[in-house]
Amino acid sequence: MLVVEGLTCRFGSKAAVDGASFSVERGSFVGVIGRSGAGKSTLLRMLNRLAEPSEGRILFEGVDVTALQGRELRQWRARSAMIFQQFNLIGRLDVLTNVLMGRLSEVPSWRSLVQMWPEQDRALAISALDQFDMASYAAQRADQLSGGQQQRVAIARALVQQPDIVLADEPIASLDPRNTKIVMDALLRINKHFGITVLCNLHSLDLARSYCDRLIGMASGRVVFDGAPAMLTDQIARELYDLEADEVLGAASHVPHGLPAPALAGVAVA
Numbered sequence: 001m002l003v004v005e006g007l008t009c010r011f012g013s014k015a016a017v018d019g020a021s022f023s024v025e026r027g028s029f030v031g032v033i034g035r036s037g038a039g040k041s042t043l044l045r046m047l048n049r050l051a052e053p054s055e056g057r058i059l060f061e062g063v064d065v066t067a068l069q070g071r072e073l074r075q076w077r078a079r080s081a082m083i084f085q086q087f088n089l090i091g092r093l094d095v096l097t098n099v100l101m102g103r104l105s106e107v108p109s110w111r112s113l114v115q116m117w118p119e120q121d122r123a124l125a126i127s128a129l130d131q132f133d134m135a136s137y138a139a140q141r142a143d144q145l146s147g148g149q150q151q152r153v154a155i156a157r158a159l160v161q162q163p164d165i166v167l168a169d170e171p172i173a174s175l176d177p178r179n180t181k182i183v184m185d186a187l188l189r190i191n192k193h194f195g196i197t198v199l200c201n202l203h204s205l206d207l208a209r210s211y212c213d214r215l216i217g218m219a220s221g222r223v224v225f226d227g228a229p230a231m232l233t234d235q236i237a238r239e240l241y242d243l244e245a246d247e248v249l250g251a252a253s254h255v256p257h258g259l260p261a262p263a264l265a266g267v268a269v270a
């Protein structure tokens, strides 16, 4: 179980994340939602220790992750694999080598420099690519792939880290609708088939509702909603997203002027 207690990250006088507290059961698929600047990326980066908390604690299975240093910190970073909007692959290297990079924390660095990957790691990497229908691209340069394919390679790289938790920061923000579904399905597979906990920052509420079994809503650095997607009413969503609400709520919530608004019954629309 992941436990976050009063987690705060300040940049100067501004708190990007302000006293966030929640816990995440092993094996859940949690969506972190909220408008731009709400603190979603900073929260995920703190969990991976890419951003330094100013206050508060992160506990994973009883271990104080906030106190880890050196080798233990590097191990935690491998166990909490990050997936980014921009994929972060090394374009000039082939797909298989990019996935093998996920094994770096397990392999002495000289071996990776001379590209001497243990046979079992290569097999693991091919099998991870195969999970997402990408094994046939193993020898291709990463920069020759489409965005959706690159993100699937990044997810395979995360999988070979054998993480306890995957932290995905708007993994589909640069993708078209078809690739969005392919990549979200890949994350769902990581979660359901491998039982790996997934925390995923998402801008689209529709996606968050359909893929996540729990949502954490952030506004101005604070956790303002924490519950099942069904508990997130349109009214709460509007408060969370403020003026962006119509954009993230999707077409279903757009009601032409002058017509009754059944989907929004009981909601005060300004």
Ligand SMILES: Nc1ncnc2c1ncn2[C@@H]1O[C@H](COP(=O)(O)OP(=O)(O)OP(=O)(O)O)[C@@H](O)[C@H]1O
Pocket: 011, 015, 016, 017, 034, 035, 036, 037, 038, 039, 040, 041, 042, 043
């Ligand atoms: N390195 C930094 N230095 C200073 N301020 C920062 C830094 N990183 C984030 N912030 C500020 O912290 C706040 C939260 O940023 P964050 O990137 O976590 O939001 P977000 O919810 O991920 O937004 P988006 O949906 O646009 O990605 C913002 O006001 C941002 O400007």
Ligand SMILES: [Mg+2]
Pocket: 040, 041, 042, 169, 170, 201
């Ligand atoms: Mg962000």
